[in-house]
Amino acid sequence: AFKAAVLIQRWYRRYVARLEMRRRCTWRIFQSIEYACEQDQIKLHNFFSYLMDHFTPSSSKERDFISRMFISGESFKEAELEKYCDYESVEVPDSYTGPRLSFPLLPDHATALLEAFKQKQQLHARYVLNLLHETRKHLKQLPNISHVSTCYSEEVTVCGDLHGQLDDLFLIFYKNGLPSPSKSYVFNGDFVDRGKQSLEILIVLFTFLLIYPKEVHLNRGNHEDHMVNLRYGFTKEVMQKYKVHGKKILKMIQNVFCWLPLATLIDQKVLVIHGGISDTTDLDMLEKIQRNKFISVLRGKKRKESNINVEIQEINGENKVEADPARNEVAPSLSPQSRPAQAPSMANRLEFSRWVRQTVQEQIEWCRRLVDISESEEEELTYSSVVSLTDLDGPCWTRQEEWKQILDILWSDPVPQEGCRVNTVRGGGCYFGPDVTGKILEKYSLQFLIRSHECKQEGYEFCHNRKVLTIFSASNYYEIGSNRGAYVKLGPDLVPHFVQYQANKTAHTLTMTQRQGFPVALISRVEESAFRALREKLFAHTSALISAFKAYDMDNTGRITLSNWATAVESVLHLGLPWRMLRPQLVRSTVDGMLEYKSWLDDLAMEQRSQEHIQSSLLEVIYRNRSNLETIFRIIDRDHSGLISFEEFHQTWKLFSSHMNIELTDDGINDLVRSIDFNKDGNIDFNEFLEAFRLVKQSQ
Numbered sequence: 162a163f164k165a166a167v168l169i170q171r172w173y174r175r176y177v178a179r180l181e182m183r184r185r186c187t188w189r190i191f192q193s194i195e196y197a198c199e200q201d202q203i204k205l206h207n208f209f210s211y212l213m214d215h216f217t218p219s220s221s222k223e224r225d226f227i228s229r230m231f232i233s234g235e236s237f238k239e240a241e242l243e244k245y246c247d248y249e250s251v252e253v254p255d256s257y258t259g260p261r262l263s264f265p266l267l268p269d270h271a272t273a274l275l276e277a278f279k280q281k282q283q284l285h286a287r288y289v290l291n292l293l294h295e296t297r298k299h300l301k302q303l304p305n306i307s308h309v310s311t312c313y314s315e316e317v318t319v320c321g322d323l324h325g326q327l328d329d330l331f332l333i334f335y336k337n338g339l340p341s342p343s344k345s346y347v348f349n350g351d352f353v354d355r356g357k358q359s360l361e362i363l364i365v366l367f368t369f370l371l372i373y374p375k376e377v378h379l380n381r382g383n384h385e386d387h388m389v390n391l392r393y394g395f396t397k398e399v400m401q402k403y404k405v406h407g408k409k410i411l412k413m414i415q416n417v418f419c420w421l422p423l424a425t426l427i428d429q430k431v432l433v434i435h436g437g438i439s440d441t442t443d444l445d446m447l448e449k450i451q452r453n454k455f456i457s458v459l460r461g462k463k464r465k466e467s468n469i470n471v472e473i474q475e476i477n478g479e480n481k482v483e484a485d486p487a488r489n490e491v492a493p494s495l496s497p498q499s500r501p502a503q504a505p506s507m508a509n510r511l512e513f514s515r516w517v518r519q520t521v522q523e524q525i526e527w528c529r530r531l532v533d534i535s536e537s538e539e540e541e542l543t544y545s546s547v548v549s550l551t552d553l554d555g556p557c558w559t560r561q562e563e564w565k566q567i568l569d570i571l572w573s574d575p576v577p578q579e580g581c582r583v584n585t586v587r588g589g590g591c592y593f594g595p596d597v598t599g600k601i602l603e604k605y606s607l608q609f610l611i612r613s614h615e616c617k618q619e620g621y622e623f624c625h626n627r628k629v630l631t632i633f634s635a636s637n638y639y640e641i642g643s644n645r646g647a648y649v650k651l652g653p654d655l656v657p658h659f660v661q662y663q664a665n666k667t668a669h670t671l672t673m674t675q676r677q678g679f680p681v682a683l684i685s686r687v688e689e690s691a692f693r694a695l696r697e698k699l700f701a702h703t704s705a706l707i708s709a710f711k712a713y714d715m716d717n718t719g720r721i722t723l724s725n726w727a728t729a730v731e732s733v734l735h736l737g738l739p740w741r742m743l744r745p746q747l748v749r750s751t752v753d754g755m756l757e758y759k760s761w762l763d764d765l766a767m768e769q770r771s772q773e774h775i776q777s778s779l780l781e782v783i784y785r786n787r788s789n790l791e792t793i794f795r796i797i798d799r800d801h802s803g804l805i806s807f808e809e810f811h812q813t814w815k816l817f818s819s820h821m822n823i824e825l826t827d828d829g830i831n832d833l834v835r836s837i838d839f840n841k842d843g844n845i846d847f848n849e850f851l852e853a854f855r856l857v858k859q860s861q
Contacts, residue, residue: 183688186743188618190691191639193736194698195616196586203459203588242416246409248290262288262368264295271339271368278327278361286406289364293413296367299374300420305452306444307347307378307425311653314345314376317427320648321349321613321632322382325356325395328664329635329646330365336660337648340369340377347425349613349632350382350435350571354393356635360402363414381421381452382435383571383589383614387411388457391795400801408801419453423570430607430655436614437573437629438601439591440581443566450563458568459589574615575629586737595625602628608655620647620661636663640690692746698734699747700765705733710758720755723748794850804844810834 253261260277262270262284274284284292309317318337323330338344348366353359370377383389390396399414400407424447425433432444572590579594598610609628616638622631636646645661652658699706709729713721721729726748727740740747748756749764797805797813814830837845 182742184618186739187643187688187691189738190695190736190743191643192616193738194694195639197734197736200586200588242412243294246290246294246413248287248294251285251287251290251406253285253287257285258282260284260288262292264291264371266295266368266371268339268341268372271365271372274365274368275331275334278358278365279331283402284364286403286410289360289403289410290406290413292364292367292371293410293417295371297413297417297420299371300417300422301453303420303422305423305448305450307380307422308429309345309347309378309425309427311428311651311655314343316650316652317345317347318648318650319347319349319433319611319632321634321646322351322616323348323356323362324351324384324635324638325353325359325362325398326635326637326664327356327358327361327365329662330362332646332662332664333634333648336662337650340373342373342376345376345378347378347380347427347433349425349433349611350380350421351384351613352379352382353395354384354390355638356394357398359395359398360410367417378425379421380425380433380435381418381423381571383458385418385421386457386459387415387418388459392792396795396801400803411801415456416453419456421452423447423452423567427651428653428655431609431611431651432605432607433611434570435612436571436590437569437575437612438593438597438610439565439569439573440593440597440600441565442569442601444605446563446566447570450566452567454560455564455567458564458571572614575612575624575631577624595628598625598628611649616644617647618644620645621649621659630657637665640687641665643687643690688746692743695738695743696747696765698736699730700762702733703762703766706730706762707758709733714758719759720752720757723751723754723756726756726758790850791847794847804846805850806844807831807834807838810837810845 259282260270260273262274277284311317318333320333340346346369352362352366356362366377366379370379384393384395387396396411399411403410423434424444427433569590572584572587574584574587574590574592575598576592576594578592579596581591581593581597584590584592601607602609609630611630611632613632613634615631615633616635617631617633620633620636623629624631630649632647632649633644634646634648636644638644642663642665645663647659647661650658650660706729709732710721710726711717713725713729723741723744727744730740731738748761794805795801797809811827811830811834814833834845835841837849
């Protein structure tokens with residue numbers, strides 16, 4: 162009996178170990194594909210930024226169009242934004258039966274909204290715009306770093322990423338209670354994208370923010386960025402739900418996002434930020450910069466090298482703009498009207514600092530008018546501007562330094578290794594080690610950091626000797642059953658208490674039926690989903706894989722070793738996965754330990770081919786590039802109408818042709834756009850856009 166018990170114990174341990182390895186491999190697949198997609202988004206944005214930096218508009222009309230297309234969030238001044246998004250001009254019909262809002266908001270309004278959203282009702286566009294208007298007014302008065310104290314409430318609840326999963330927010334409120342004077346909440350960014358109810362989450366959070374401004378605190382996440390929203394679904398969601406007023410709502414949301422605070426400090430001891438820190442993180446700088454300047458954190462680099470050169474030449478007394486005949490007409494009227502002839506003495510630091518700020522501001526304003534780019538806001542008294550004005554003799558930071566501070570706290574991830582290095586996996590922010598955490602905590606007398614930004618299987622995870630806590634509140638993030646959501650509660654002692662959950666009923670049922678704690682059916686379901694996504698990724702790189710395999714197949718036998726297969730796959734996909742361990746799930750048949758790679762790729766193609774008349778090579782291109790093409794389409798479609806107008810296509814092609822040194826006349830571009838407009842309705846929809854790429858691939 163004793164031997165039998167030992168045998169069963171060994172078997173059980175092996176069984177548990179195998180389950181754990183399957184779980185970890187599945188998790189690694191999901192995360193690798195997610196981060197690779199984020200890296201693609203940043204690469205795509207950098208490509209457009211490069212085009213913008215090296216494109217010289219031939220007329221003021223082109224300059225204005227390109228400015229509005231790629232700098233849409235910055236193209237409205239204060240008065241223009243108010244006029245464009247005027248909620249009072251939007252009428253609510255008598256037939257509307259959904260919730261109604263009146264300001265100032267009361268707790269009953271929040272309760273009515275929650276009930277309406279549970280019943281799948283939609284808030285009218287007038288109330289959405291009104292809510293965004295009031296939220297923006299409130300946020301503009303808040304500091305960059307919010308301060309929360311546990312003295313005024315029993316505890317503070319910190320929630321992580323929600324990503325459009327409204328059921329998770331409902332479950333948090335059900336378990337923990339609604340925000341109230343005795344129930345404070347900090348929501349740590351990434352409210353939108355990926356999920357289908359991002360807008361409803363924003364409406365609920367903004368409503369509670371206005372009702373309980375001292376108890377509800379919102380931090381900005383890396384997805385509170387309209388350039389990221391173009392790729393991950395929020396822009397599309399808003400336009401589908403509000404076809405008439407969607408553009409106005411998006412414009413207001415873009416502006417609200419840039420006013421969200423950057424961090425929250427609990428009892429001066431716990432720092433809550435969305436992503437992380439770096440070795441250059443400076444809370445003093447974060448406290449003082451004007452956060453609203455960064456409509457998109459992805460777009461923090463210099464706008465145009467030529468603009469900087471013009472500014473430098475003007476400061477040095479040179480004016481090379483006159484040499485440009487295209488700009489001769491406007492140059493005289495745009496020259497600065499007054500400029501101090503001589504700098505004050507350095508002995509008077511305050512006077513000298515004011516002179517520098519005034520001079521630089523005049524030059525920047527002149528250059529902005531020269532290139533016809535308006536400011537995002539008129540100068541007004543906000544918290545950030547007050548801080549700046551009261552510290553005139555303090556340090557002056559460049560826009561690049563400020564941008565890096567925000568990028569690091571929104572995009573960075575902790576790692577076990579010491580030091581700080583560029584986050585190559587995500588493509589933005591950095592990796593910071595325990596030594597970096599220790600220095601920041603010591604410098605600002607902090608106990609620990611709370612951050613989000615990464616999905617964790619249990620909903621939370623400690624690292625860096627329990628000095629960094631990751632909290633993630635979107636359960637079933639990758640697949641039903643893939644992970645739990647969690648939130649953390651902090652009392653006056655600042656000891657974290659966690660609550661975990663899974664919002665999906667199916668996942669809850671499966672977990673409860675497996676009372677031993679190892680839901681095999683659930684793991685199999687999640688594992689199947691992960692490998693399906695991985696096979697799609699492999700299929701999308703078929704051409705590159707064939708080339709990599711042939712490098713190991715010197716004799717052209719069509720067969721390679723499994724070891725070479727693993728090395729070749731990693732060299733193409735760069736996902737950092739344990740391919741040898743995953744091989745049994747991906748490679749079903751071998752001959753004498755050798756893989757016939759052509760037949761293996763054919764099997765992948767058979768799985769993905771949805772229509773027999775579509776060639777595998779065409780399907781491969783669509784799988785590999787669809788996400789990028791859809792993002793490019795939305796960037797060109799600056800009014801988010803779902804259609805690219807001839808003018809939008811014309812100006813974008815001018816940008817591409819300038820980069821590729823392709824000379825095309827206006828008539829040539831018009832012929833090209835008409836050839837893509839297959840149904841001849843004067844616009845290009847997404848299917849026509851994809852079809853153009855399919856036809857080009859076929860002709861090749």
